Amino acid sequence: MKKLDIKTPSCESTVWCGEGALAKVLPEALEGRQIFTVTDSNVYELYRELVSRELAPRGHVHVIPAGERSKNYSCLMGILKAMLASGLRRGGTVVALGGGVVGDIAGLAASLYMRGVRLVQVPTTLLSQVDSSVGGKTAIDLCGVKNVVGTFYQPETVIADPVFFDTLPAREIRCGLGEIIKYGALDKDIYIKLIENKNRLARPEFLKGIVYDCIAHKAEVVAADEREGGIRKTLNLGHTTGHAFELFYKRRSHGEFVLIGMYYELYIALRSGICAPEYAQSLISLIKSVVDVPAYENVAEACAGAVHDKKNVGSREIVMVVPAAPGEPRELRLDIGEYTRLLCECAAETEGKK
Numbered sequence: 001m002k003k004l005d006i007k008t009p010s011c012e013s014t015v016w017c018g019e020g021a022l023a024k025v026l027p028e029a030l031e032g033r034q035i036f037t038v039t040d041s042n043v044y045e046l047y048r049e050l051v052s053r054e055l056a057p058r059g060h061v062h063v064i065p066a067g068e069r070s071k072n073y074s075c076l077m078g079i080l081k082a083m084l085a086s087g088l089r090r091g092g093t094v095v096a097l098g099g100g101v102v103g104d105i106a107g108l109a110a111s112l113y114m115r116g117v118r119l120v121q122v123p124t125t126l127l128s129q130v131d132s133s134v135g136g137k138t139a140i141d142l143c144g145v146k147n148v149v150g151t152f153y154q155p156e157t158v159i160a161d162p163v164f165f166d167t168l169p170a171r172e173i174r175c176g177l178g179e180i181i182k183y184g185a186l187d188k189d190i191y192i193k194l195i196e197n198k199n200r201l202a203r204p205e206f207l208k209g210i211v212y213d214c215i216a217h218k219a220e221v222v223a224a225d226e227r228e229g230g231i232r233k234t235l236n237l238g239h240t241t242g243h244a245f246e247l248f249y250k251r252r253s254h255g256e257f258v259l260i261g262m263y264y265e266l267y268i269a270l271r272s273g274i275c276a277p278e279y280a281q282s283l284i285s286l287i288k289s290v291v292d293v294p295a296y297e298n299v300a301e302a303c304a305g306a307v308h309d310k311k312n313v314g315s316r317e318i319v320m321v322v323p324a325a326p327g328e329p330r331e332l333r334l335d336i337g338e339y340t341r342l343l344c345e346c347a348a349e350t351e352g353k354k
C-alpha cells in the first residue's frame with residue numbers, strides 16, 4: 001500500500017493505494033464519525049457484507065440505481081433530502097462507495113450539503129481509481145450535456161484498493177484501460193510501461209502497479225493546477241471527440257470512447273504534422289489492443305456535439321489536447337469545419353482498412 005498527499009490551495013487530500021488499503025484505512029478514516037454512504041445498486045449487491053460491517057453501523061446508506069442515468073438533478077436532490085432526513089450534521093462525512101458515477105454525484109452532494117461536509121472516496125472501478133476519485137471534480141449531467149453542473153471539491157481521503165477489481169466485468173476493465181492509455185499519452189514513464197506490457201494490460205498484477213502511477217501523475221497535475229486553468233487541461237486528452245461520440249453513438253463505455261476519441265484525434269495530430277508517425281502508430285496499437293475502433297458513419301453529425309463540450313461552448317473553434325511526443329501533449333485549436341472534415345476523412349480511411 002502506498003500513500004500520496006495532494007496539496008491544493010483549497011485543501012489537502014490523502015490517497016491510499018494498493019492491496020490492503022481498504023481493510024487498513026477505512027475503519028481508521030471513519031472512526032468516531034457520523035457517516036452517510038452513497039453507493040449504487042450493483043456495488044451494494046456485491047459488497048453487502050462490507051457495507052453492513054463497516055458503513056451501515058455508522059449511519060445511513062443511500063443506494064442509487066447503477067449507471068450514468070443516475071447522474072441527474074432528481075437523484076442529486078434525493079441524496080440531499082436523505083442526508084437531511086438522516087440527521088447528517090455539519091461535522092459528518094460522506095462516503096462514496098462505487099464507480100465514477102457514485103463518486104461524482106456523492107461528491108457534488110457533499111460539497112453542497114451545509115456548504116460542504118467531509119468526503120471519503122472509495123472507488124470500486126478501475127476508471128474511478130485511476131481518474132475520477134482523485135482531483136476533486138464533482139458533477140451531474142444536464143439536458144444531455146455531461147458534467148455540466150458541478151463543483152471542485154477535494155475528498156479528504158481516497159482509498160483505492162485493487163480488491164474491487166475481482167468482481168469487475170471485462171467491459172469495465174476496458175473502460176479503465178481507456179483512461180490508463182490516456183495517461184500513457186501524457187507521461188513518458190507510463191507510456192514505456194504500457195508498451196512493455198502491451199499483451200498483458202488487463203492482468204491484475206499489471207493493473208495493481210499502473211493504478212498508482214496514474215494516480216501519481218494526476219496528483220502532480222492537480223496540485224499544480226486545481227481549477228484547470230493550465231496544465232490540468234491535458235487530462236482531457238481524447239475527451240473532446242470522445243465525449244462528442246459518446247453523446248451521439250452511445251452504447252460503449254466512457255473509457256472506450258476516450259480511446260476512440262484519442263484514435264480520431266491522433267489522426268488529426270498526424271495530419272497537422274504535430275505527432276510523429278512512429279509515435280502515433282505505437283499509441284494506435286495500444287488503443288487497438290483494448291478496443292475495436294469503429295469506422296463510424298454520420299461523423300459530421302456526431303462532431304457537432306464537440307461544440308457542447310465545456311471548453312468549446314459558444315465558439316466555432318474546437319480545442320483539444322493531442323499527443324505530440326512521449327510525455328509531451330500539446331493543445332490544438334481547429335475551426336469546426338476543418339475538425340469535422342478531418343474526422344470524416346479518418347472514418348473513411350478506417351473503413352478502407354477494415
Ligand SMILES: NC(=O)c1ccc[n+]([C@@H]2O[C@H](COP(=O)([O-])OP(=O)(O)OC[C@H]3O[C@@H](n4cnc5c(N)ncnc54)[C@H](O)[C@@H]3O)[C@@H](O)[C@H]2O)c1
Pocket residue numbers: 040041042043046066067068071098099100101102104124125126127128131132133134135136137138139146147164165167168169172175254
Ligand atoms: N470526476 C472526474 O474527474 C471524472 C473523471 C473521469 C470520469 N468521470 C465520470 O465517471 C463516470 C464513469 O465512471 P465508471 O466508469 O466508474 O462508471 P460507473 O460508476 O457507472 O461504474 C460502471 C459500472 O460498474 C459497476 N461497478 C462498480 N464497481 C464495481 C465492482 N467493483 N464490481 C462490479 N461492478 C462494479 C457499476 O455499478 C456500474 O454498473 C462518468 O460519469 C464520467 O463522467 C469523472
